[in-house]
Amino acid sequence: TLRLAVTTSFHNSGLSDVLLPAIQRDTGIEVQLLVVGTGQAIRLGEAGDVDAVLVHSRKAEEAFVEGGFGTHRREIMYNDFVFVGPSLDPADIANAGDAVTALKRIAQTKAPFVSRGDDSGTHKKELSLWAAAELAPEQSGRWYNAVGAGMGASLNTASGLEAYIMADRASWLNFGNKQDLELLFSGDPALFNQYAFIPVNSARHAHVKSDAVMRLETWLTSPVARELINGYKIAGEPLFTFNATP
Amino acid sequence: MVKHPMSVELEQAIITRRGTQLLGPIDLSLSGTGFTIVLGPNGAGKTSLLKVLHGVTRLSSGRVRWSVPDKEAREAQAYVFQKPIMLRRSVRQNLAFPLQLLNFPKAEIAERVTHWSGRIGLEDALNRPATRLSGGEQQKLALARALIREPQVLFLDEPCANLDGRSTLEIEKLLLAASTAGTRIIMTTHDLGQARRLASDVVFLLNGKVREQATAQDFFSAQQTEEAQAFLNGDIIE
Amino acid sequence: MVKHPMSVELEQAIITRRGTQLLGPIDLSLSGTGFTIVLGPNGAGKTSLLKVLHGVTRLSSGRVRWSVPDKEAREAQAYVFQKPIMLRRSVRQNLAFPLQLLNFPKAEIAERVTHWSGRIGLEDALNRPATRLSGGEQQKLALARALIREPQVLFLDEPCANLDGRSTLEIEKLLLAASTAGTRIIMTTHDLGQARRLASDVVFLLNGKVREQATAQDFFSAQQTEEAQAFLNGDIIE
Amino acid sequence: MNEIWAGIQAAFRLIVTLDPDLVQITLRSLQVSLSALVIASAIALPLGTWLAIRRFRFRRLTIATLNALMGLPPVVVGLIVYLLLSRSGPFGVLGLLFTPTAMIIAQVIIITPLIASITHQAMRELWAEYHDLLISLNTTKRQRIWTLIRDGRRTLLTAALAGFGRAIGEVGAIMIVGGNIDNATRVLTTAIALETGKGDFTLALGLGFVLIALALLVNFAIHALSRTEREGRW
């Protein structure tokens, strides 16, 4: 058995339910998923409590490898972020040209916006977009709600508040409590979300099962994985794009 | 204070606990006035009988019937338990409690508390926790707490068991005065001398049943049953 | 059973509670044998004195000194409290308890339990919860539970207060027999007749102090203090 | 182990510098938990006492149910309160979701069974002691309940403190109904959960120790108060 720390957004997509049985079948490895926030995932890797991590926060990943906690970073696939909001769309972001414009409109109308506020990959992406829009919403009042929670909990809050929120597509499609929320904006390349696999360094933590991790990595980058990842759909929509270089 | 004498009747009264019958069947009628002493060896059912009459223990079958409506009957009664029950409060608050329940005005309460604490010699102990009093002091307090309501019917379950000689005599005087003034008193005691001094009539219990009911004079001079004779001679152990 | 008589001495014994002194200062010495009766009105401090001698109440100042090492002294004593303390168990388990603590063999325990339940007339009640016994039955059970250990020193705090005449006489016989066999008995009572029947010597307490200590003969025939005279005449209320 | 030590240091730093954010969420924690405690006690103390003195047909069943409700999972309570208060729920118009009021409601539901159960248990003994006297004095139900609560108040302290403990440390329910919104509904426990998710264990532990210190403080204060009230046992 192998322990792999993944982020909530990955797990919420449901892709793991497809991949794990296939991995077990092909390689004989039983993968145990620890579904946690990005920061916590990295932290688990540093402590050697998991054998590998699969996350989506490039800076944190690179720091992790540089710190000698991980052996290397291997890109596997990407999906994208979407903007979700009340179906009435008071800020009219559905017709925005790009993500930055969408955010500017939300800020202008002061329509309620929910931010993960938890330093996760998704949150960091959102912050970088605000920065690109040259806005500092944390200081700008009550419409901006930093909820400090996981993707699902934040979506629950957003549907309770009828607020805008940035989510990853997988979490959104799998989310059951949509109420009045709708997917309003997506497609800007700035919203792409790269997932990478990082084995924990066995030089640091001798108990890490590097053999199995290696086999897992090989499998994740194999054509079988490509088929499964690209072929995974919810409601007819593909969620992930495989982009590992073999 | 006394409006009209209350009388009570028991009809086929039975108490059963875990399949065994601890009291009855008892048919008993206590008329409107007087000082009834309930006698009998340990475990005869004296306490059970008093509690049934007062209504703190329910009958398993049979009936208790007071001559006035139940609510009125209950309000007119007071009971002094064999093991004094002390509220976890000061002596003063214990005395005041029954009056507070009846919404007496504060001044009246204070006055009666002072009066009764004096009569039982606890005027200096008013602010002490009642649960810390000596055995005899607790018994006196329980008695005063019952009398402070000026009940028409008074149940006393061995009220002098832990009292010294002098206190016993004081209490007996008090009780006789109350009885003369019309309070109906129903009391148990193991002190036969006390029974002779106080009783106007006697109920003699044995094994949960009434074996004899008679005026005090008749009972102490000419018992009808052998058991009662044996009891008065100190021969009955069960 | 009895190895050697144990005696006890109190030196300047004082108990203070919330600033007021309820006992003492007392200097008292109880010699190795006999039947000591502690007399005194309610609240005089009889219970407190017994508890101090036995060691369940600590002195605020002063000392209790037994003639044997403390541990040995404690093991040889038993106490019957004024308000019987019933374990929330069956009568049988109450009787067995002190023996179980001493790791007696089961057969021995069963035998003694049968013996003592018979002597107090509770052989049919062995499986009933002790807390449900009548007042007198509880007192007898507490007494049997103390005697079942065959103590060398026995403290009794008004052990017959709730007993009927016959039981009282039975218990007195039992106690006299034990005393004759060498058990040191220290007992309080409000029944002066009982005191006369049993006492070999008397300690008379008043307001927390020893007012008189004498042989029974001396005490009942020629009291030295006025207070003791008044007490025996039933004149002392406090 | 180093992290635990670092956490203690972080707690010290937070307290010593009187970090304004910390002060705010600490006060909010206190406000929410104490409000919930007061409301829950007002319900649970009489209820538990009433259960101790009443004999009715389904008494044992009721008590077993009450005991079982001590195991109400906070997340489920949170969900149900969320559904009731959400815009599309029956009480949506009140606009209570994601406010401290919603958090108080959820906590009241969680701690009331706990306080009532402990109260019931504590009051049974006192009722057994007082039973004959209170029946004899012809008291009303209300008078009986009040007398028991008054004279048993010292033993009820544990019930209230258990309720407070559960409330102050609870996170599952208030996360859902409060939303952990910065400057609005963030309290110590939700902040701790947040920092844990971020992997900032030092800060999480620091906040945790602040919370524990707070609980200690409240308990000492209550004990001190109940002590000065009157010395000794009654």
Add this chain to the structure above:
Amino acid sequence: MNEIWAGIQAAFRLIVTLDPDLVQITLRSLQVSLSALVIASAIALPLGTWLAIRRFRFRRLTIATLNALMGLPPVVVGLIVYLLLSRSGPFGVLGLLFTPTAMIIAQVIIITPLIASITHQAMRELWAEYHDLLISLNTTKRQRIWTLIRDGRRTLLTAALAGFGRAIGEVGAIMIVGGNIDNATRVLTTAIALETGKGDFTLALGLGFVLIALALLVNFAIHALSRTEREGRW
């Protein structure tokens, strides 16, 4: 409201079809909580009783602290246990992290103060009643504690049930130390948290009602057992 109703239906469906996943996580919930309960009781019942009978210098302080520990935030307990059991922590070599054992450890820490506090409170009265007799009979400390626990066992039931309730409904700590790993450490509460995160309220509520039903079942069973043991009060 519809969601709540749908949740009840979902619970029925889950139970009636005996969903194998459900059976597995339910049994694991029971196993973890009952193990924690047994261990915590073995510590807390004697401890609480001991505190009730011992007079020592810092007794009040100790009791106030114990009461305060009822407020230990589960997330913090989870963190600390995590740090201790982590590979880089002092007990890392045991490899206990993300196992049911770790979850049991965390729950024991959380419920022990609760059980001990309630025990202490319940035992104080009984000790006041038995004090003179047990001192007079020259009992050892151990005998006193044992006698009180034995004769007070009915009142201790509430303490144990409160502990069980807290354990079975707890999620914060076991999420961190257990990891909510499918087929390994997932229990009812963590599954509920997971479904809540997915916004699948129907399933979350369904699982929640299963959990509540489980708590009811355990409570009824324990009440029934303690009833058959002996009728009436002692």
